[in-house]
Amino acid sequence: MTIPAFGLGTFRLKDQQVIDSVKMGLELGYRHIDTAQIYENEAQVGQAIAESGVPREELFVTTKVWTANLGADRLLPSLEESLGKLRMEQVDLTLVHWPSPNDELAVADYLARMMEAKARGLTRAIGISNFTVAHMQQAIDAIGAENIATNQIEVHPFLQSRKVIDFARSQGIHITAYMPLAYGKVMQDEVLQRIGESHNASPAQVALAWLLQQGFAVIPSSTKRENLAANLAARELRLTEEEMQQIATLDRNERLANPGFAPKWD
Numbered sequence: 412m413t414i415p416a417f418g419l420g421t422f423r424l425k426d427q428q429v430i431d432s433v434k435m436g437l438e439l440g441y442r443h444i445d446t447a448q449i450y451e452n453e454a455q456v457g458q459a460i461a462e463s464g465v466p467r468e469e470l471f472v473t474t475k476v477w478t479a480n481l482g483a484d485r486l487l488p489s490l491e492e493s494l495g496k497l498r499m500e501q502v503d504l505t506l507v508h509w510p511s512p513n514d515e516l517a518v519a520d521y522l523a524r525m526m527e528a529k530a531r532g533l534t535r536a537i538g539i540s541n542f543t544v545a546h547m548q549q550a551i552d553a554i555g556a557e558n559i560a561t562n563q564i565e566v567h568p569f570l571q572s573r574k575v576i577d578f579a580r581s582q583g584i585h586i587t588a589y590m591p592l593a594y595g596k597v598m599q600d601e602v603l604q605r606i607g608e609s610h611n612a613s614p615a616q617v618a619l620a621w622l623l624q625q626g627f628a629v630i631p632s633s634t635k636r637e638n639l640a641a642n643l644a645a646r647e648l649r650l651t652e653e654e655m656q657q658i659a660t661l662d663r664n665e666r667l668a669n670p671g672f673a674p675k676w677d
């Protein structure tokens with residue numbers, strides 16, 4: 412199973428805003444939608460998809476199991492609830508949203524339950540998110556790298572997450588870059604602005620092209636049609652090796668998604 416390289420994020424978007432964003436995205440040609448139980452917008456994402464008229468088989472839909480739902484009594488029922496809200500019989504990808512806080516639950520145990528969800532047909536594939544090298548190693552030991560469709564992690568020019576990415580690459584695990592625009596901060600960066608000018612592109616497009624050229628999937632979000640369209644057009648932008656190198660120097664370990672229950676980062 413391959414994950415479409417260009418997806419639409421939905422974090423923070425609620426109610427009419429998420430309905431509008433997903434509908435506009437689908438009209439513009441997005442076919443991969445990223446939601447999560449904790450976003451409290453699965454029902455609106457499902458509504459937008461249903462109303463868009465885009466056939467289900469053309470879409471790639473990801474949801475994520477929240478930490479409170481990783482236990483034996485909650486994982487499968489919570490995913491069934493997600494499917495009900497999304498109005499679908501199966502999602503394409505289900506991720507463990509975060510490792511169990513303080514490793515209260517064992518990686519092997521909740522990944523076994525994720526495998527069961529896949530075996531029961533609730534999801535076509537399973538994956539992980541916010542997993543460190545140590546967590547990835549435990550995941551590989553538990554279910555094998557071949558069963559891990561992706562590790563969805565924060566990656567953008569200011570947080571390049573090289574240790575996790577190098578390890579994932581060495582194990583053949585795909586990477587999905589979340590917050591690829593550093594929540595809009597890329598727009599202010601002078602290096603990205605200068606590279607963009609030489610291609611008649613925006614800094615956001617440069618950041619997305621830089622991620623895509625490394626083989627990652629990207630899932631930027633936007634509430635605006637023009638930004639949704641411009642982001643998708645980043646697929647046409649080709650950066651030179653020199654430009655890729657210049658962006659590599661922007662790493663400053665600036666992590667934006669860092670809740671109190673986050674694992675000990677690499």
Ligand SMILES: NC(=O)c1ccc[n+]([C@@H]2O[C@H](COP(=O)([O-])OP(=O)(O)OC[C@H]3O[C@@H](n4cnc5c(N)ncnc54)[C@H](OP(=O)(O)O)[C@@H]3O)[C@@H](O)[C@H]2O)c1
Pocket residue numbers: 419420421422423445446508540541563564588589590591592593594595596598613615616630631632633634635637638639641642668
């Ligand atoms: N697995 C996880 O733990 C995790 C954590 C965080 C996020 N995610 C996923 O990753 C997705 C993306 O992250 P994110 O939404 O936090 O941040 P992001 O995609 O990096 O940035 C979104 C912000 O950038 C702005 N923006 C978008 N396109 C733009 C453009 N072309 N020019 C200028 N500004 C632009 C948006 O504003 P406008 O609305 O004004 O365009 C919005 O404020 C999320 O939606 C979610 O699906 C996953």
